[in-house]
Amino acid sequence: MKTRIFFIGIVVLLLGCKSEVENDHLDLSKAVVIISSGVDKTMQATLFAVLTEEIAKRTGFNLHKGDATDAKTVIKMALQREIDLFESSKVPSFLLETSLKKEGFRLYHEVLEDQDVLWIVGADERGLLYGIGKLLRIAQLSRDKFTLEKGIKLVSEPEYPLRGHQFGYRNTANSWDAWTVEQFDQHFREQILFGANSFENIPFQEAGSSPHFKVHPQEMEVALSEICQKYGVDYWVWTPAPKDLTEANAHEEGFIQQEAFYARTPKLNAVFVPGGDPGENHPSVLIPYLKDLATILHKYHPEAGIWVSLQGFNEEKTSYFFEYLQKEKPDWLAGLVNGPSSPPLDFEREQLPEKYAYRFYPDITHTVRCHYPALRWDQAYALTLGREPISPQPNLYTQYFRRDVSKTDGFITYSDGSHDDVNKVLWSQLGWNSKVNTEDVVKEYCQFFFGTEVADKASEGIFALEKNWKGPILENEGIDSTLEKWKSLEKNHPELSENWRWQQLILRAYYDAYVKAKLVFESGLEQKSYKVLSEAAEMGAEAAMEKALIILKSTDSAQTGRDLRKKIEWYAEELFQSVGAQTSVEKYQARGAERGAILDFLDIPLNNRWWLEDEFGKVKKLTTEEEKIARLDFIRTYESPGEGSFYDNISSAAAKHVTSETDDAIDYLWEHDGKSRKRLSTQLFQFSPVLEYEGLNFETDYLIRVAGYGEALLRANGERLEPTKYEKGFEEFKEFPLPKELIADGNLKITFDKPDEKHLNWRKQSRVTDVWLIKQ
Structure with a gap:
C-alpha cells in the first residue's frame, strides 16, 4: 500500500513539473503570422516563407497569415520605423527604446487580455530575418511542438557590418560543384539565419571543369546573385586580374569577360580583385586596371565597389600602393582586403585612409599549409585527414577571431567546401557579437539543425571532436570515448541519418578512432621489427630484414579497425549522395588528393614501413656484412x-x-x-x-x-x-x-x-x- 501511494505521489509530482514547464512556455503551434505592410512586398514573401517553412520542416505545423482578432497567439513582424501594426493599443515601451543599429532586431513577448503576441521588430528587412533566425535557434522545435519561453525580451545588434563566406562554384571545392540551385538557396538561408549578410562566388569557370556540375557555371553565377537578391543580402565575386597586365591587350581581354558578367548579373555589391595568389602584377599596372574595371562595373551596378588585397606584395609594392592611396584618395576604390600573405593586419589598418573599409579574408577551411593551422596536430591525422577534413574547431577559431577581426570592419571567409560548416556558423555569430559564448553558439547550431532533444549531447560531441585533435593520438584517451558518444547518438536518433551535417560529424568520429587503432597497431609492428633488427648479428642481416618486412607487412591482413572502416566508407557514400562530398579522387572524382579525399588514405602506413622497405634495399647493396649490420643498427636506434x-x-x-x-x-x-x-x-x-x-x-x-x-x-x-x-x-x-x-x-x-x-x-x-x- 505504501509503495502504491509513493508511486502515485511520484506521478503527481512529475505531472506537476510538466505542467509547470508548459506554463513557462508559449505555445506557438497555432500562431497567426502578421507582417507589416511597410515591409517590401518581395521581402514579405521571403520572411513568411523562411519562418513557416523552417517551422514546418521541424514540427509539421503550417502557420498561416490571417486576421489576428480572434487568434490566441500572434507573431507580428514590423520595421522599427512603423506604427501601423501597433494599432491603437499602447506600444510596448521596450519596442520604442533607443533606435536599433542597422540589421538589429528585438524579440518581445507581450501578454494582452486574451492574446499572446510575439513581436519581431527589425531595424530593416535584414533585421527581421536575423530576428527570425534567433527565434528558430532558441525555440523548442520538434515533431508536433513549437514553444518558446514566455516573457522573452531580447534586443540584438551586429558588432561588425560585414559577415560573410566564400562559396566558389568550382571544381576546387570538395562538394559545392555538385550542388543544385535549390541546395545553394537553402544553404544561404541557413547561413543568414546565423547572422551572415554576404556571399562571395568565384565566377568564370569552364563548363567542363567539373564532372559534378549540375548547372552550367554561368547559369549558377546568375542564380547565386538572384538568391542574394531574394534574401536581401550582398553578393560578392572574387575575380583575379590577368596574370601579366604588362602584356599587350591584357586589360581589354580581362574587361570583355568581366563586362559580360556584370551585364547578366541582377545583383552585385562588390568585386574583389586579389593582388596575389594568383597574380604577380605591380601596383603601377594593377591600379589603372582596377580604375578602368570600376568604370565598367558602375555602368551596370552603380553602387557596387572594387576591393583589392596586397597578397604577396613586398615592401616596395606595399609602399607604392599606400602612397598612391594617401595622395590620390580615389573614389573608385571601396576598400582593402587582408588575406593570407598580405602585410600584417595592424600595419594595413594604420596605413589605410579612413574613407576605405577594411575586410578580412581568413582561411577557416584548411588544417595545414594555411592561414589558421590546427595546432600540434598529430602526424597521423595529417597523413590521413589531409588539408580539408571535416573540421569543427569552435574553441580554436574563437581564439583566432578575437585575436584578428577587431582590426577590421568584418570578414568574408575563405572556404572550399561543406566540411567547415561549424566554423562558418561560429564566425557569423562572432561577427554578430564577438563576446558570445562559444558553447551557446554550438548549442544553437545543434538545436537548429538536429533538434531540441539531441542538442546538448550533439554539442558535447562537437567539442569532443575538437579535443580529438589535441596532442599526440597515442596519449589521447578521449578519442575512443568521443566515438562512443557519437555511436550512441547515431543509434538513438535514426531520424537524423539523412542529415548531411549529422553524417559528417559521425564520420569524423569513426575516422579518428580508426586512425588511432591503426596507429597503435602499426607502431607496435615497427617496434617488433626493430627488435628483430637488434638480432641481425646473430641471424644475419639478410634474414633479419626479411623477417622484419614480414612483420611490417602483416598490417595488410590484419583486422584492426575493419568495422570502423566499413562505417567510414558507408558515411562517405551517404555524404556523396546527400551533399556531393568528394572523399576520394578515384571513387568520387575529387579535384585532388588533399581536397578532402580522406578515403584515399585509409591504407597509408602510419609507421615507417615504406621508408624501411627502401632502406633495406639500400642495405642489401652494401659490400660487407659488417656494413649491413652497422646500418641496420643505426636504423633501429634512429629515435632511440x-x-x-x-x-x-x-x-x-x-x-x-x-x-x-x-x-x-x-x-x-x-x-x-x-x-x-x-x-x-x-x-x-x-x-x-x-x-x-x-x-x-x-x-x-x-x-x-x-x-x-x-x-x-x-x-x-x-x-x-x-x-x-x-x-x-x-x-x-x-x-x-x-x-x-x-x-x-x-x-x-x-x-x-x-x-x-x-x-x-x-x-x-x-x-x-x-x-x-x-x-x-
Missing part, C-alpha cells in the same frame, strides 16, 4: 639514441623538448599526392625551432645532431656553434660538439638563426626535421 641522450621529431605532437610552435600546423611536407616514402620524421619540420633541456650533466660531452634540409645556423644558449659535419640534403646530418661550459647550470636552449631565403619558395627554404642531443 640511448640512456642519457635525447631525440625529438621537431614538429611531432609528441616532441618532448620542442617549445616553439610551428609556422604552419605541423609543417607537413606534402609530396607525391600525400604518399611520400620519406621517413615520417623528415616530412615534419620547422624553419626556426626552439628546444629546451634541463638537468643535463655538465661534466659530460654532448654532440648535437641535426637533420633537415639546407642550412642550420645553430646556437646553444645563445652561442653560435661550429659544426664538425655539415650535410644539407634530406636524411643527411649536421653535427655540433657542445662545449661543457655552455651547460654549467645543466640547462640548454637550442635555437636556429633563420637564413635570408626570402627569394626562395617555402618548399626550398632551409628547415629542421630532427634533433638529437647525444651523450658521448
